[in-house]
Amino acid sequence: MHTETKDEMQEKILDAALKRFTHYGASKTTMNEIADDLHCSKASLYYYFPDKNAMHMAVLERIAEAYFQEMEKETQQVKSASKALNNIIEIRRIFVSKFCRLEIFKILQDGNSFFYAGMIKAKKREIEIHTEIIKAGIASGEFKVKHPAKAAELLVQSLMGLRFSVPDHFRNDADLNEEQFAQVIEKQKQLLEIFIKGMKA
Missing domain, CATH: 1.10.357.10 (Tetracycline Repressor, domain 2)
Known part of the structure; x- marks a missing residue:
């Protein structure tokens, strides 16, 4: 079974964030929504990005x-x-x-x-x-x-x-x-x- 690397998970998060941001707008998207899309906890997102602004910048x-x-x-x-x-x-x-x-x-x-x-x-x-x-x-x-x-x-x-x-x-x-x-x-x-x-x- 393939275990995702940190870089792969980060890319998945950015994919999900970009999809949300382009559809609903960055300011109207929450970390909870991105976590739900990925079927993970919000805490998991904070492991890769300190806050939504940092995620926004990465996108x-x-x-x-x-x-x-x-x-x-x-x-x-x-x-x-x-x-x-x-x-x-x-x-x-x-x-x-x-x-x-x-x-x-x-x-x-x-x-x-x-x-x-x-x-x-x-x-x-x-x-x-x-x-x-x-x-x-x-x-x-x-x-x-x-x-x-x-x-x-x-x-x-x-x-x-x-x-x-x-x-x-x-x-x-x-x-x-x-x-x-x-x-x-x-x-x-x-x-x-x-x-x-x-x-x-």
């Missing part, structure tokens, strides 16, 4: 890793840098739509320093991915850019900035609803189109 880290791995695929064998950059926006749209109930911005508002540090690393990783795509565009003659890393940084920061300015009445301490998110994605596509034209000039 977000897992999703973030999958997100970046998907984006990094776009840096491999780039045939069209323009298409690859547009694909990044589509990857973002799919992930945010799928995991919109994970309440990322609520955690930011709560002032979680560990999560904030993770966001800084995530932004750096996203800039690096965009840099690689722009470099591929330069190598193929598609783009004419002197400083790909600076262009990538400006592009990523501009795209991120739209999340806080569209729509005008949106608060930066809340997560987007579907309509608001669709507006942001549309503006990101428009901005990217202008940016790509500038890099081709």
Whole structure:
């Protein structure tokens, strides 16, 4: 009979938590509900995670890793840098739509320093991915850019900035609803189109 290792049990807990969080929302999910789903005691969960916030963070880290791995695929064998950059926006749209109930911005508002540090690393990783795509565009003659890393940084920061300015009445301490998110994605596509034209000039 197979005895589960600590890592295997931790993965099972994260699977159950992710399923609950994406369906009901993180704040509306209790540790008791996750324990019930796993047919274990709540005390068993606390052996792996000190509290629900720690579990929430672990879920977000897992999703973030999958997100970046998907984006990094776009840096491999780039045939069209323009298409690859547009694909990044589509990857973002799919992930945010799928995991919109994970309440990322609520955690930011709560002032979680560990999560904030993770966001800084995530932004750096996203800039690096965009840099690689722009470099591929330069190598193929598609783009004419002197400083790909600076262009990538400006592009990523501009795209991120739209999340806080569209729509005008949106608060930066809340997560987007579907309509608001669709507006942001549309503006990101428009901005990217202008940016790509500038890099081709």
